[in-house]
Amino acid sequence: xxxxxxxxxxxxxxAMAPMIVVHVAVIFYATRHGITAxxxxxxxxxxxxxxxxYAAFVLAVSIHAGIGIRTILDEWSPLDDRHAGIAAAVFxxxxxxLGMRAIAAVVMP
Amino acid sequence: MTSELxxxxxxxxxxxxxxxxxVPLRENQTVLDVVTYVQRHLDPxxxxxxxxxxxxxxxxxxxxxxxxxxxxxxxxxxxVEDGSLEIGPLENLPVIKxxxxxxxxxxxxxxxxxxxxxxxxxxxxxxxxIAPGSPARLAADAAIECxxxxxxxxxxxxxxxxxxxxxxxxxxxxxxxxxxxxxGANAARLEAVASGGxxxxxxxxxxxxxxxxxxxxxTASIAGLxxxxxxxxxxxxxxSRKAGRAG
Amino acid sequence: MIARTARRLDHRKDLLWLAAxxxxxxxxxxxxxxxxxxxTLGLAIDGEAxxxxxxxWSDAPAVxxxxxxxxxxxxxxxxxxxxxxxxxxxxxxxxxxRHAAMxxxxxxxxxxxxxxxxx
Numbered sequence: 001x002x003x004x005x006x007x008x009x010x011x012x013x014x015a016m017a018p019m020i021v022v023h024v025a026v027i028f029y030a031t032r033h034g035i036t037a038x039x040x041x042x043x044x045x046x047x048x049x050x051x052x053x054y055a056a057f058v059l060a061v062s063i064h065a066g067i068g069i070r071t072i073l074d075e076w077s078p079l080d081d082r083h084a085g086i087a088a089a090v091f092x093x094x095x096x097x098l099g100m101r102a103i104a105a106v107v108m109p
Numbered sequence: 110m111t112s113e114l115x116x117x118x119x120x121x122x123x124x125x126x127x128x129x130x131x132v133p134l135r136e137n138q139t140v141l142d143v144v145t146y147v148q149r150h151l152d153p154x155x156x157x158x159x160x161x162x163x164x165x166x167x168x169x170x171x172x173x174x175x176x177x178x179x180x181x182x183x184x185x186x187x188x189v190e191d192g193s194l195e196i197g198p199l200e201n202l203p204v205i206k207x208x209x210x211x212x213x214x215x216x217x218x219x220x221x222x223x224x225x226x227x228x229x230x231x232x233x234x235x236x237x238x239i240a241p242g243s244p245a246r247l248a249a250d251a252a253i254e255c256x257x258x259x260x261x262x263x264x265x266x267x268x269x270x271x272x273x274x275x276x277x278x279x280x281x282x283x284x285x286x287x288x289x290x291x292x293g294a295n296a297a298r299l300e301a302v303a304s305g306g307x308x309x310x311x312x313x314x315x316x317x318x319x320x321x322x323x324x325x326x327x328t329a330s331i332a333g334l335x336x337x338x339x340x341x342x343x344x345x346x347x348x349s350r351k352a353g354r355a356g
Numbered sequence: 357m358i359a360r361t362a363r364r365l366d367h368r369k370d371l372l373w374l375a376a377x378x379x380x381x382x383x384x385x386x387x388x389x390x391x392x393x394x395x396t397l398g399l400a401i402d403g404e405a406x407x408x409x410x411x412x413w414s415d416a417p418a419v420x421x422x423x424x425x426x427x428x429x430x431x432x433x434x435x436x437x438x439x440x441x442x443x444x445x446x447x448x449x450x451x452x453x454r455h456a457a458m459x460x461x462x463x464x465x466x467x468x469x470x471x472x473x474x475x
Contacts, residue, residue: 003342004349006309006335010444013437020434024427024466031423031474037408041400065387072384075270081305095390102397123359175366197361204359264367313443314376315452316367329448336445 001074005067012064019057044106051107058099066092114189116143118155119197122204127195128152140180140188141169144196144208157208164322167258171208172197177263179322199263215259218275223301224282227294237291249288252281252330254323261317261327273306277317277327280308284330287337299341303349308334375436375456382433389426424471432463 001009030040044050070088073079079087114134117127130147141159148155159169164182171180173196174188180196188194202210219225230237239246261277262268268276283302286292302308308331317327341347367373399406413419436459443452 001309002305002349003303003338037404098394102394105398105400119361172362175364315372332444
């Protein structure tokens with residue numbers, strides 16, 4: 001962990017704080033109203049707003065989780081600094097890819 | 110109340126075992142008294158380190174019943190558990206023999222963090238005026254009483270898990286110098302503490318602050334370094350180096 | 357060769373150390389969960405029927421409790437993270453242990469409210 005990773009880690013954390021509040025509110029709403037897949041998709045399909053919001057969320061979490069995983073691998077696994085970084089970058093990219101795919105799945109008309 | 114203490118002492122180097130001794134329990138006794146008794150009356154081959162025996166030098170630090178402490182300032186009555194003491198060398202450092210550790214890497218990291226004062230004036234210049242009440246001087250003064258005992262380093266799990274981590278003592282000292290208006294080495298110092306293994310590796314466990322016998326707060330010093338280096342990096346004052354200690 | 361000679365490490369009983377451990381484990385738990393979460397939402401690519409099938413499966417009480425656990429992990433990780441940002445950026449304040457305990461408590465409350473909300 002150095003100054004640049006630290007800044008990215010903390011900055012994405014700050015960016016996600018309000019996003020988490022929104023996301024938790026969405027979950028509470030959806031579960032209370034017994035929402036179905038059709039209900040969800042009716043709201044998300046073609047929505048630029050939801051698409052943009054969750055795209056930002058996915059980007060932030062991919063960076064944040066990637067750096068977090070890097071630290072855990074560095075401190076708790078036998079991997080050295082360089083390989084921990086590579087493994088974490090692979091994880092972060094995979095997360096980003098899956099996340100954008102999920103957004104496309106629910107937003108694309 | 111037993112009249113004897115059951116004392117387990119680490120014998121050996123990196124590998125070894127705990128050897129049990131019976132030591133007479135006295136009304137006023139420190140852990141250092143106990144270790145000294147063993148070496149003088151029971152086993153002269155026991156290796157341990159001490160100097161002042163009155164809590165001003167930091168040489169006698171050991172792991173006592175699971176925590177790093179100054180043994181001369183640890184009353185047996187306060188730390189004993191069920192009539193027994195388990196005493197080992199400080200964690201996170203190589204063991205020379207028994208209770209004595211090799212503190213070389215501790216001081217190497219001190220040097221790597223640029224924890225050394227670099228003067229900007231000579232004896233021919235006027236003395237620099239430092240206002241004692243200035244925020245920078247107050248920040249330096251709050252952290253200045255470190256005597257390099259190694260207790261914080263031994264208590265820190267980030268030191269344990271990350272061999273590149275400079276550690277709380279070295280970073281705490283770097284913070285005092287960052288705040289010292291007379292010092293001229295801040296460019297190199299900020300680079301050193303901003304690289305891999307520097308202040309950003311700290312997770313704020315605060316084990317250092319919890320155990321410091323001088324009641325210092327390395328976590329707060331490290332937080333100060335985090336703020337200072339982020340500002341320096343965002344303004345281009347420093348570049349970041351991914352690599353660990355440059356030496 | 358660094359020796360590991362201590363048979364116990366009592367600093368790991370301290371509240372702030374445990375708070376840091378909880379922060380790390382909750383982050384790890386969320387990192388493991390997220391790919392599964394994204395894959396599930398990706399079921400919608402095949403149309404709503406598959407996603408609907410999953411949502412109905414997740415109505416089961418055991419799954420709901422799992423979701424409650426996830427809610428706790430998210431809340432405790434976020435609140436613990438805010439505590440860290442405060443430690444690192446605000447003037448030093450004592451009462452850290454109280455704040456750490458509060459963060460965990462509020463997170464647990466959020467998870468409990470979530471589960472109660474479902475009933």
